[in-house]
Amino acid sequence: MKLSRKISLFIILILICTVFITSFFFLSQWLDSLRFQMSSQAMDLAETLSRAAQIRENISSPNGDIIIQREMERIRLHTRIQSIQIANVEGLIYAHSLESEIGKRTGNSLLQMVLESGEAARRGERSLTSPSFQAAAPIYHRGILSGAVMVELSYGRIYQENRRNIMIIAAVALITLGCGIVLARLLSTNIKRSIFGLEPVEIARLLTQQDLILSTFDLGVVFSDQDGSTSMINPAARKLLGLSPEEKNIRIGPFDEGPREYQSRNGRVLLCRSYPVIDHHKEEAGRVTVFEDLTEARRRAEELTGMRQLTSALRAQNHEFLNKLHSISGLIQLKEYDEALRFISDAAGHRGELTAVLTHRIREPAIAGLLLSKYNRAAEARISVTIDEESRLSSSSPFITPQDLSTILGNLLENAYEELRGKNGGEIFIGIYEGEHSLQCCVEDNGRGIPDYIRENLFQRGVSTKGESRGIGLALVKEIIDRLGGTIQIDGVHGTSVDLDIPGSKEKQA
Secondary structure, eight states: OOHHHHHHHHHHHHHHHHHHHHHHHHHHHHHHHHHHHHHHHHHHHHHHHHTOHHHHHHTTSTTHHHHHHHHHHHHHHTSSEEEEEEEETTOBEEEOSSGGGTTSBOOOHHHHHHHHHOSOEEEEEOOSSSOEEEEEEEEEETTEEEEEEEEEEEHHHHHHHTHHHHHHHHHHHHHHHHHHHHHHHHHHHHHHHHTTTOOHHHHHHHHHHHHHHHHHOSSEEEEEOTTSBEEEEOHHHHHHHTOOTTOOSOBOOOOOSSOEEEEOTTSOEEEEEEEEEEOTTSSEEEEEEEEEEHHHHHHHHHHHHHHHHHHHHHHHHHHHHHHHHHHHHHHHHTTOHHHHHHHHHHHHHHHHHHHHIIIIIBOOHHHHHHHHHHHHHHHHTTOEEEEOTTOBBOTTOSSSOHHHHHHHHHHHHHHHHHHHTTOTTOEEEEEEEEOSSEEEEEEEEOSOOOOGGGTTTTTSTTOOSSOTTOOOHHHHHHHHHHHTTOEEEEEOSSSEEEEEEEEOOHHHHO
């Protein structure tokens, strides 16, 4: 059964029960009140008639029944009294609704009881055919019990007179029930519309799927109201933010759009992005904030940067190979076969050594891509680049991030390239040595070296031998080395040699 039908039937059932129970109790109370009023009225009429002068004076007369019967008939016709019986002290009937009963001895037990006790009494007749109330009162004449009068009032006549009231009550009950049915239908329609026409089973399925999806995310997802009160938070977010499963009503934010750094209570630096949530009224209902470990985000960015550098290096390598193929083609056309073989042997040997070092010794993709790119660029300028076969660098080195190491090597190799560009016999030597307690790097070239007049200010921004608006590279290298607690040594007498030493411990870093 659909939700709207369930709600409608449930509310209609409640209304039916409420209306009928209320009507039943109201009618019961009202009828009880009518019965009490009828009983009291019957007793009042009986006592009033027992004090009537004509009845008291004629109840003991031999022919008093004629006068009493005429008077009682007149009273009965002008009132709601169903029947009146008057008997003398001996039980002989002086007045009755049936004239044939006059003169006979009464058989009414209530009237006989009053004649015997001399006190008024009443009772209700529960007959199915004619339910009624009977009340009897003694007649005293000159202080002597002379007889008794009994009055009988019928329910049916009272019900007939109040039929209009009963019909009004029934109509009000039916109208109330009809209005309730209409309102129940409107309510069920409104509820169904507010939940986008979904059934409870579908909502439960969606919530289960949502919980499963959010619980499998490695990213922390938090939904918060506009005031920052959190209404939903997945397990990954609790772990990143240092929250226990029992913590409720957490206030995080609000955050502006765009990436920003956020420090959690456990000291973690997180990268968070906040997005507005727009409801079906085109209004902002809250915000979804996605948290990610900043270290992990940087690692992925560095891996992506490394892959881009590798792609760029492969393109440069392809260009270099085309140049070499052109050279080989020219030598063959000139029939310099021995020279062509020597050229191929030298190129293949050098390239094989470089590939072996970058593949097996330099495990960090970003650094391998950087070295390959710089090698191809130098090769195009006819600068010889040698990478020490003993070089070694692991992936995700504990001593330095790939980003920092790329900045250092990139600036040092760029300086060496610019120094040797356009010169014959230019050579660059690169060495990267990762040990247990430190990382050492060496970049050497056979250029002119460093002039004496700038050696003392070599690491200051703007100090350079290449002209104005330069002198940034070595300053950045020095800042990174100082931040990591390392040392840098430069020898510029015979060419330029830069040696770096970055201390640390693999166990400590891990």
